[in-house]
Amino acid sequence: MRCSRWTVRWRVASTWAERRPSGSWRRSGKRGHRFRPANRRVMGYPMAGHLSRAGYNVTVYNRTPEKAAQWVEKHGGAKADTPASATAGADFVMMCVGNDNDVRAVALGPDGALAAMRAGSTLVDHTTASATVARELYAAAKARKVGFLDAPVSGGQAGAEGGKLTVMVGGDADVFAKAQPVLATYARAVTLLGAAGAGQLTKMVNQVCIAGLLQALAEGINFAARAGLDVERVLDVIGKGAAQSWQMDNRGRTMADDKFDFGFAVDWMRKDLSICLAESRVNGAALPVTALIDQFYSRIQARGGNRWDTSSLIRLLRD
Template sequence: MTTKIAFIGLGVMGFPMAGHLAKAGHKVTVYNRTQSKAQEWSARFDGLSKNTPAKAANDADIIFICVGNDDDLRSVVCGESGILATAKEGAIIVDHTTASADVARELSTLSAQQGVAFLDAPVSGGQAGAENGQLTIMLGGDASSFTQIEPIIASYAKFSRLLGPIGSGQLAKMMNQICIAGVVQGLAEALHFGLNAGLDCESVIDVISQGAAQSWQMENRSNTMLAGKYDFGFAVDWMRKDLGIALDEARKNGSTLPLTALVDQFYADVQREGGNRFDTSSLLTRLKSH
C-alpha cells in the first residue's frame, strides 16, 4: 500500500534509504540542506523535493530523518520551518540520526503535544548497508507506532527491533559504537604486531577469521587496512561524535568506559594527522607512525 512519506536529510545514508522507499512504491518527498542533492534525488527516483522540512512534511503519514547531530535534529524538527510546523495529527516521525537519548526524549515530548508520534531509530550497517537495503535498526518508542512503520522500513532494513521506551534506540546505538571502537583497536594492534613480526598478515587473517577472533571488522576491513586505504566508510569525525555521546551518557548513568575513552583519544590522534574523513579502521595509521 502506498504511503505518503517525507525524508529529511540525504547524506550518504539518507539518499539510498529514501531511494529504497521510493522503489517500494511509496510517494516520497525529500528535503536536504543542500538543495542540489535533493534535486538530484528527485530526478533519479521520480520523487518530489521541497526547500524546507515543513514543506516536505506537509500531509506526510511518516516523516523520516537522517541528519548529523542533536542541533541539526532540533533544527529540522522544531525550527521555524521545521517538521512540526506542518506535521499532521497522527503522523509518525522516525529519526535515524545517531544522536543523544536526551534529544530523542525532548523531541518526542514536543511531537506528542501536536499528536505526532516520535521513534528514535539509529541504524548500523554503514553506507554499504544503506545502499544494499541491509541495515540493522534499533528503535525506542511506543509499540503501536513501531507496528505501523516496521513493514515500511523493511525496504532498507534486514533487521529491526523495538527495544523499549523513547531513547532506547539511541542507547543501543551507543553500545554498538562502544563495541566497534574496541574491536577496531584490537584489529589494528594485531595487524601492527603481525607486520612487525614479519608475518604474511593476509594469510594469518584467513586463518584466524575462521576462529574465535572473527569479526565484521576483520572480514571487511583487514585487507584495506593492510593496503593503507581509508578514503571510504564511516568517518573518524562521526565516530568521535558518537563516542562523545556514549561517554557523556556513561557519566550520567555511572558507567565506567576506560577502553572507549582511550580509543576516543586514539581517534583524536588520527584527526590531528589529518584523517578526519578517514574510515574508522584508520586506527592502524597512528600505530605505524609510532
C-alpha cells in the first residue's frame, strides 16, 4: 500500500509522502502525549486526520510543503520543515513513505526523524518496505533508546479514510502495548506478529495472496463473459459461496466494466511484489505464481497502465 510521511506525537508527530512527497505531523493533548505522523497523502493524510479528531495534537511534515499546509488548514495542528523538527518532543512518530530508500531518508541522518526523538518515545513505520530496513531502523532506534515498530497496513485509501485499516506489526511487546491505542485510532485490527521485521513479512504474505486472487478473479470473469453468461449474476451467486473474497466484492464489477482509474496502482504493486520476490530468495520460499503475475503487471505497465488499479490484469485476457 502507499503512504506518505507523517510523524505524530503525544504530542504526536506524523510524516507523509505522497508517492512521492513526504509529510509529518505532530499532535499534543490527549493524555499529555504528542504525535507526529509521516505518510503519503493517499494514506497518511487521512490517518493523521483520525489522530487529530481523536484529540491528539499533531504536527505534520511533507516534502511538498503545500500538502502539509492543506492538512493543517483542514485539521489544525502544525506543520514542520524537516522530519527532525516535526519529531522533536514527540511521544509517538508515525511514518508512511514509499520504499526502503524513502524510509532511510526520512528516519536517519542529521535531519531525520530519529535525530530529534527523545528516549522513551516510539517510531512507527507504516511503509510497505523490506524486513531488512525494518531491522535496520529497529537497531538504530534502540541505540537511541527509542522504541520502533514496523507496521505496514492493508485496506487501501478507503480503509485509511474510514479508519478501518488492518495493521501488521513487528517489534517488542512493551512498545506495541504503548502504541496499540494510538494505532487503533485509524485501524479495525492491530496485531503484533513477532520481532522486528515480522510486520513487513506478514504484509508480503498479504500481497502474495492478493496477487493470486486478482489473477484468478480476472480469469474467472473473462471465462464467464466468453461463455455468454451474465457476469453480474455470476458474481452475485459465487460471491455467496466459497469463492467470495474482498477482491470479488470490491473489484469484480469494476473489472467486468473495464474500470481501472482508481485504487491501488500497478506501479505500487510491482514495488511490493519485488520485495516479496527478493525475500523469497532469502528464505527459500517458492513463489512461481507470484513471479508470473509480476510479469503480467510489467506488461500492463508497458501499455501505459502504471497508475491503473491492480485489477487491470483482466485487460491482458481481453486483448
